Amino acid sequence: MLRQVLRKPLTKFGLVLVCLMPFAWLCSGIFLDGLGPNPAEYLIRSTGNWTLRFLCITLLVTPLRVVFNMPELLRFRRNLGVLTFIYALMHALCYSVFDMGLAWDEIVADIVKRPFIAVGFAGAVMLSLLAATSFNAAIKMLGAVRWRMLHRLVYAIAVLAILHFFWMRSGKQDFTEVFVYAGILGVLLGWRIWHAAHSRLQARL
Amino acid sequence: MVIPWIGYSLSDLIKRVEPLPGAKYLEFVTQADPQTMPGLRGGYIDWPYLEGLRMDEAMHPLSLLTFGMYGEVLPKQNGAPVRLVVPWKYGFKSGKSIVKIRFVEKQPVISWAKSAPQEYGFYSNVNPTVDHPRWSQASERRIGEGGLLDKKRKTLMFNGYEAQVASLYTGMDLAKNF
Numbered sequence A: 001m002l003r004q005v006l007r008k009p010l011t012k013f014g015l016v017l018v019c020l021m022p023f024a025w026l027c028s029g030i031f032l033d034g035l036g037p038n039p040a041e042y043l044i045r046s047t048g049n050w051t052l053r054f055l056c057i058t059l060l061v062t063p064l065r066v067v068f069n070m071p072e073l074l075r076f077r078r079n080l081g082v083l084t085f086i087y088a089l090m091h092a093l094c095y096s097v098f099d100m101g102l103a104w105d106e107i108v109a110d111i112v113k114r115p116f117i118a119v120g121f122a123g124a125v126m127l128s129l130l131a132a133t134s135f136n137a138a139i140k141m142l143g144a145v146r147w148r149m150l151h152r153l154v155y156a157i158a159v160l161a162i163l164h165f166f167w168m169r170s171g172k173q174d175f176t177e178v179f180v181y182a183g184i185l186g187v188l189l190g191w192r193i194w195h196a197a198h199s200r201l202q203a204r205l
Numbered sequence B: 001m002v003i004p005w006i007g008y009s010l011s012d013l014i015k016r017v018e019p020l021p022g023a024k025y026l027e028f029v030t031q032a033d034p035q036t037m038p039g040l041r042g043g044y045i046d047w048p049y050l051e052g053l054r055m056d057e058a059m060h061p062l063s064l065l066t067f068g069m070y071g072e073v074l075p076k077q078n079g080a081p082v083r084l085v086v087p088w089k090y091g092f093k094s095g096k097s098i099v100k101i102r103f104v105e106k107q108p109v110i111s112w113a114k115s116a117p118q119e120y121g122f123y124s125n126v127n128p129t130v131d132h133p134r135w136s137q138a139s140e141r142r143i144g145e146g147g148l149l150d151k152k153r154k155t156l157m158f159n160g161y162e163a164q165v166a167s168l169y170t171g172m173d174l175a176k177n178f
Helices: A002-007 A009-019 A021-032 A039-067 A071-099 A104-113 A115-132 A136-142 A144-151 A153-169 A176-204 B010-017 B038-042 B055-059 B111-115 B162-169
Strands: B005-009 B025-030 B050-054 B064-069 B083-085 B098-104
Touching (some): A002 A009, A009 A021, A009 A071, A021 A039, A021 A071, A039 A071, A039 A153, A039 A176, A071 A115, A104 A115, A115 A144, A115 A153, A136 A144, A144 A153, B005 B010, B025 B055
Antiparallel strands (some): B005 B064, B025 B050, B064 B083
16 A cells, blocks of 8 residues: 555656645745744755755665665655755855855855865765766766765765864754754664675575 | 944943952853744744853943944844944954843853853853854955945954953963963
8 A cells, every 4th residue: 555655647746746735834834924033044054954954854765765665765765865965055055055155165265264164065065966866867877886875975065064064063062953863873884884794695595 | 244233331330330359251141032022932942042241341442332323323223222332342242132241250151152162161252262162254255235245354353453451351362262
């Protein structure tokens, strides 16, 4: 039953629609004055939070697929990855427009000067590489092996994202949420290491 | 945010209590009541929150013991019944709900400098020429003024009170004493 629902094209469409709801909600907040006293800061922070959340959801696909033996889930991985990129792009745009007023020279200076920004920028660049190679023709062009190597960058992106968030919160030493996201991503990456080691062991037996 | 605070100069109180000549700094102890302040349980700083000023800063007529804002008595969340406002330091150094003021000889260790010494110093003066370790302080956005797309304004030295307070810090390296 669940497998059949997952196979339907409408499910994929519905998933993307649901995932764009936070975005729609933030947009409506701009026009309905629903983003609190400092809307610029609210937009920058919430797009950052949603990027982290979608990164976790995207990295959850493979473990779920393997553990529950549900190859159908693979169909959503690309959509979720691209959605992660869209939220990251919004985050970078909000920072560039609201915080920096699109002064490119100041943005460049900020990236060079502040490790906190540099780490976020590096993660965003890597993420755009993945988004730019997220269609079938790109896989064919690169070859599956090289494509898979490239897309392992997502693990580096996860580490950079946590570091970026950690530095952001280090002013007030308020790390509770940082540890929650680090814990989730740690489990998701740890499972992959465990799974790779385990399959290799089984292959040998 | 530009807020019309209501209060009187802290110096009036200081003169009235006649501190000893050894009093070089003031330490402000603020309310820490776990019953009404559930956030204390998070415990990411060592409560109660402590603030401090150098005697000459505290004696400056702009350092305000504050009881109200916008023509009304201070709401609880803004630091009722009495808080500090030091306008050339943004909202830094403005301890809320003060329960004790101590006159001390040595520079007190204030809460933020204790919890993150690399990020916050004792003075916390508004200074566009000294970067915070993680961001520039050269420009600012006044909350409640203009739209989302308005350009940020250039931050003024000592939050625009340079003429009044710069003399307190002559000869000091403000990049070191941030």
